[in-house]
Ligand SMILES: NC(=O)c1ccc[n+]([C@@H]2O[C@H](COP(=O)([O-])OP(=O)(O)OC[C@H]3O[C@@H](n4cnc5c(N)ncnc54)[C@H](O)[C@@H]3O)[C@@H](O)[C@H]2O)c1
Ligand SMILES: [Zn+2]
């Protein structure tokens with residue numbers, strides 16, 4: 001069939017919205033009609049090369065919609081089911097899934113290769129095979145994805161809000177609650193208040209932190225952080241440090257979560273300076289694969305037992321955590337509506353990313 005999708009044809013280019021050919025689902029796959037897709041910074045990394053992926057590719061990895069067709073052997077979901085698409089597929093059978101670490105599932109190795117898990121392509125355009133970001137490609141009215149990437153949700157839940165839980169919400173909340181292991185009474189710092197960082201802020205609040213300190217150079221982001229549960233907001237680490245020290249009586253923060261647009265090695269030293277004994281620096285932002293040097297005091301790392309830890313999908317398990325986060329929204333304990341600063345038609349995707357670069361959006365959302 002034909003569908004309309006945003007395709008990236010090369011490094012540094014604009015998204016091209018065009019009609020593409022979409023195949024039927026193969027074994028273990030489903031076709032989904034998307035309701036909405038979030039504009040996450042990770043798709044911007046495809047444009048800049050911070051995430052290397054073969055071109056051409058249909059972008060987008062933060063979506064929700066309804067199943068419209070199922071491939072052979074699919075039993076978990078049926079036509080008509082509402083689903084959130086998780087940016088990490090989980091097989092449920094590999095050693096990591098079996099350990100409850102489905103964010104590290106062996107299938108994750110396929111997410112930036114281009115084709116589907118079986119190595120063949122579902123999208124085709126201009127006589128070429130077209131890959132899918134995270135084996136999803138949610139910048140498309142219809143897509144074909146592995147059933148391992150779908151999480152069936154309750155009928156009636158608003159699918160536009162649910163889309164954000166496929167990446168940003170779960171990554172941010174999980175970075176605070178799971179990766180950073182924040183607890184009631186702790187002090188958290190979130191460095192960078194975009195679509196991910198704002199959810200780390202609300203994750204820290206949900207965890208019961210006594211202080212949640214947000215740092216972002218953009219005034220709008222600082223205002224929003226205070227709305228989402230931050231107790232303090234600063235433009236820079238230098239501005240934040242004396243206050244973090246004062247409010248914690250010199251003990252400093254329990255964790256600093258790095259959620260800047262692009263992770264840089266020299267962000268680690270200031271983050272380490274904000275955490276105290278047993279303090280954790282959580283690196284959720286993604287840096288260029290060739291960025292291989294990080295800064296910081298080894299002396300303090302040892303003597304204060306500080307740690308630096310990467311976090312993928314906020315160390316979350318999609319099948320377990322996505323339905324629970326939606327339930328928190330139903331109970332009024334998690335904000336989703338307020339995350340969406342602006343909605344766009346698919347044709348306006350380049351404007352959506354320009355707004356992200358300019359710091360105008362917590363999250364931009366494409367509504368189909
Ligand atoms: N680890 C994962 O599983 C995972 C999942 C999704 C996204 N990500 C990554 O998380 C990062 C954030 O994504 P996003 O969608 O929230 O991006 P975004 O562009 O919406 O937000 C980034 C924010 O960081 C701020 N910022 C930039 N430099 C800063 C600095 N030096 N100090 C303080 N703030 C700074 C910007 O003003 C902006 O508000 C990206 O690198 C993205 O690829 C990681
Ligand atoms: Zn994302």
Ligand SMILES: [Zn+2]
Pocket residue numbers: 090091092093094095096097098102104105106107
């Ligand atoms: Zn697995």
